[in-house]
Amino acid sequence: MTSPSPDRADAADTLTGGPRRRPVLKGMRGGAPLPLLLPALIGLAFLVLPLVALLIRTPWRSMPDLLTSTEVWQALQLSLVCATAATAVSLVLGVPLAWLLARVEFPGRGLVRALVTLPLVLPPVVGGVALLMALGRNGVVGKWLDSWFGVTLPFTTAGVVIAEAFVAMPFLVISVEGTLRAADPRYEEAAATLGASRFTAFRRVTLPLIAPGVAAGAVLAWARALGEFGATITFAGNFPGRTQTMPLSVYLALQNDPEAAIALSLVLLAVSIAVLAGLRDRWMTAS
Helix, strand or coil: CCCCCHHHHHHHHHHHCCCCCCCCCHHHCCCCCHHHHHHHHHHHHHHHHHHHHHHHCCCHHHHHHHHCCHHHHHHHHHHHHHHHHHHHHHHHHHHHHHHHHHHCCCCCHHHHHHHHHHHHHCCHHHHHHHHHHHHCCCCCCHHHHHHHHCCCCCCCHHHHHHHHHHHHHHHHHHHHHHHHHHCCCHHHHHHHHCCCCHHHHHHHHHHHHCHHHHHHHHHHHHHHHHCCCHHHHHHCCCCCCCCCCHHHHHHHHHHHCHHHHHHHHHHHHHHHHHHHHHHHHHHHCCC
């Protein structure tokens, strides 16, 4: 009695719902191949070694004094508040923008998508200069804000939020747009056939479906905003208690007190890891 051919066996498994055994690559039986393992280990060391060096060089004895200083707490609080506010701005503006790019066909959509992602590759200092040209006192829009409403954005806490949102929003837009493209549009079509408007379908059907992608994009945007330096110092300046965030505080301390800069870097690293790990456990694994 002859055994069934592999093709027939796969077909039978498909029909009966039985498990399909996929062939194991012979090259993987002995472990990871050296041409892949060696670069992987070098890449891991490249990413981990600087963090280990930071821990080794941390002045642990002076950490209590540094952590209880007013300057550190002001910078840390300002960083957390501004990063959260920038993420909120990114959510309010970025989610509709991602929906527009993913669901609506219009002329020049590719150009709009390229412009949205431009801050990802634009040097942050250039982004800060662009914000000054647009929203500064003599900027294209800023001069009207100043003359009509008396609103001045550069070198203020609001300027920090704007600078961080400018560089962070593309991360959220890309994440949400990708999730929208992967979501099945038939659910929205079914809601429309039941009489729901397009906005109602988005609010009650689409938004719950893409919630994990929105959360992931918000985490990326928050992390990018928390570590923003170039656009912030260019557009908002470096004023303690008003615009001096933790990255700016680290830069200033590095010039005068390297040990303080190391300690501040460790604080920022610990806060970033704690918040990102907590958000990942709560939202990013929900899908």
